[in-house]
Amino acid sequence: MPRKNTYIISYDISKDRQRARAANTIKDYGIRVQKSVFECRVRPNAFLELMAKLEKIIDPKTDSVLGYLVCEACFKRKQAIGQNTVLEEEDFFVI
Amino acid sequence: MPRKNTYIISYDISKDRQRARAANTIKDYGIRVQKSVFECRVRPNAFLELMAKLEKIIDPKTDSVLGYLVCEACFKRKQAIGQNTVLEEEDFFVI
Numbered sequence: 001m002p003r004k005n006t007y008i009i010s011y012d013i014s015k016d017r018q019r020a021r022a023a024n025t026i027k028d029y030g031i032r033v034q035k036s037v038f039e040c041r042v043r044p045n046a047f048l049e050l051m052a053k054l055e056k057i058i059d060p061k062t063d064s065v066l067g068y069l070v071c072e073a074c075f076k077r078k079q080a081i082g083q084n085t086v087l088e089e090e091d092f093f094v095i
Numbered sequence: 096m097p098r099k100n101t102y103i104i105s106y107d108i109s110k111d112r113q114r115a116r117a118a119n120t121i122k123d124y125g126i127r128v129q130k131s132v133f134e135c136r137v138r139p140n141a142f143l144e145l146m147a148k149l150e151k152i153i154d155p156k157t158d159s160v161l162g163y164l165v166c167e168a169c170f171k172r173k174q175a176i177g178q179n180t181v182l183e184e185e186d187f188f189v190i
């Protein structure tokens with residue numbers, strides 16, 4: 001079984017509804033560290049599964065999702081300034 | 096001379112003026128890939144220099160800046176969906 005890695009997922013999503021759906025989807029895989037940035041500690045197949053789900057949610061003409069693998073050695077060098085608790089966006093816009 | 100690495104810099108900055116100053120500062124070090132996410136290909140000391148500059152710009156009580164090292168091996172696994180050109184925020188709010 002491949003081991004878990006940390007992935008940084010960030011997005012620019014223009015419509016509230018899609019942005020809320022994306023945020024709620026990513027929350028099943030990791031924690032929100034900024035309004036549109038999440039840290040997900042998952043196995044590679046779960047990361048690919050998540051990106052496939054997000055691909056179905058966003059409008060590729062206007063929106064963007066990026067996913068970066070950050071290995072243990074890289075993650076140790078993470079630097080954070082300021083707030084580390086995230087003010088939840090109004091992302092409870094569920095149908 | 097330590098070699099260059101890729102660093103992902105992302106921010107949540109509440110005030111327009113500080114956000115514009117932060118974006119203009121980071122642009123000297125890398126490219127904007129999303130509204131509040133940049134990829135900076137720099138040496139470690141330049142990364143630390145940038146983070147120190149950002150620390151002086153933001154309000155630590157309300158704002159957040161994150162910096163992740165993404166090594167070559169990690170960066171090769173980057174996944175991107177949708178738009179890869181960034182609609183510049185109104186970040187030309189310079190004194």
